[in-house]
Amino acid sequence: xxxxxxxxxxxxxxxxxxxxxxxxxxxxxxxxxxxxxxxxxxxxxxxxxxxxxxxxxxxxxxxxxxxxxxxxxxxxxxxxxxxxxxxxxxxxxxxxxxxxxxxxxxxxxxxxxxxxxxxxxxxxxxxxxxxxxxxxxxxxxxxxxxxxxxxxxxxxxxxxxxxxxxxxxxxxxxxxxx
Amino acid sequence: xxxxxxxxxxxxxxxxxxxxxxxxxxxxxxxxxxxxxxxxxxxxxxxxxxxxxxxxxxxxxxxxxxxxxxxxxxxxxxxxxxxxxxxxxxxxxxxxxxxxxxxxxxxxxxxxxxxxxxxxxxxxxxxxxxxxxxxxxxxxxxxxxxxxxxxxxx
Numbered sequence: 526x527x528x529x530x531x532x533x534x535x536x537x538x539x540x541x542x543x544x545x546x547x548x549x550x551x552x553x554x555x556x557x558x559x560x561x562x563x564x565x566x567x568x569x570x571x572x573x574x575x576x577x578x579x580x581x582x583x584x585x586x587x588x589x590x591x592x593x594x595x596x597x598x599x600x601x602x603x604x605x606x607x608x609x610x611x612x613x614x615x616x617x618x619x620x621x622x623x624x625x626x627x628x629x630x631x632x633x634x635x636x637x638x639x640x641x642x643x644x645x646x647x648x649x650x651x652x653x654x655x656x657x658x659x660x661x662x663x664x665x666x667x668x669x670x671x672x673x674x675x676x677x678x679x680x681x682x683x684x685x686x687x688x689x690x691x692x693x694x695x696x697x698x699x700x701x702x703x
Numbered sequence: 704x705x706x707x708x709x710x711x712x713x714x715x716x717x718x719x720x721x722x723x724x725x726x727x728x729x730x731x732x733x734x735x736x737x738x739x740x741x742x743x744x745x746x747x748x749x750x751x752x753x754x755x756x757x758x759x760x761x762x763x764x765x766x767x768x769x770x771x772x773x774x775x776x777x778x779x780x781x782x783x784x785x786x787x788x789x790x791x792x793x794x795x796x797x798x799x800x801x802x803x804x805x806x807x808x809x810x811x812x813x814x815x816x817x818x819x820x821x822x823x824x825x826x827x828x829x830x831x832x833x834x835x836x837x838x839x840x841x842x843x844x845x846x847x848x849x850x851x852x853x854x855x856x857x
Binding site for chain 2: 564576643657658
């Protein structure tokens with residue numbers, strides 16, 4: 526059975542607890558995690574240029590902080606946490622200007638309903654996209670999302686419920702927008 | 704009717720991520736409006752994620768690595784020069800204090816006693832300078848020892 530969403534392979538880290546990571550180890554880690562994180566950042570910000578900057582900043586901070594030994598999932602969660610913190614910093618500074626019609630290179634059309642997924646997702650707030658992405662794409666539970674976003678778990682539950690309800694309304698087949 | 708989250712939402716999400724809905728789970732989703740929404744939204748987000756990953760390629764790892772190494776060096780340099788800044792500040796304070804003290808003692812008059820005062824002033828100034836240099840050097844050595852390898856290997 527073909528996986529709809531590939532599960533991350535084990536990340537080979539230094540036996541010294543990953544406190545010192547050489548370039549080869551970093552390359553392995555980057556190859557496994559950069560693309561999903563970039564997709565996440567683009568999905569939330571809807572801007573490729575900002576996502577590139579945030580991606581670079583995410584990995585730079587990861588290398589600067591020299592985290593202690595973590596397994597595959599913990600490393601991935603940690604990287605998403607850094608990325609989410611950077612997003613939150615942007616929102617606090619008021620730097621949340623969406624680029625109009627930025628993602629025109631190819632349309633993401635749902636084959637069942639012919640809904641333009643990009644257009645539908647653009648109607649969600651960045652925070653809503655963030656929570657839904659972490660929950661449904663990354664499979665994080667409420668506590669993990671809370672740790673990544675700085676929210677309380679009970680707030681995550683409520684916000685996620687509302688975001689899901691809103692998204693479901695936007696993605697109903699009768700709201701076709703191609 | 705107030706919508707509630709279904710307790711099987713996490714199962715639905717996991718099944719959507721692995722594209723592996725069991726017949727039993729499928730039956731549940733068909734009968735649960737909450738799980739229907741979850742499945743719908745999860746599948747579309749996963750579809751969008753796959754699309755974005757296919758369409759967008761991240762920058763080269765080597766570029767990010769070099770950027771991180773540059774930052775590490777800048778941070779290390781900043782930490783290494785912090786004791787020098789401390790000593791510079793101390794020097795400034797010492798000069799101001801000594802100048803103030805000398806002016807206070809020299810200003811009244813230029814008397815023969817001044818020669819003795821001048822020797823005393825010079826002695827005190829020398830002792831103060833030695834003490835401050837020792838204190839600054841000690842701080843520098845302590846900071847160097849504490850930070851370990853100041854310049855990381857590239």
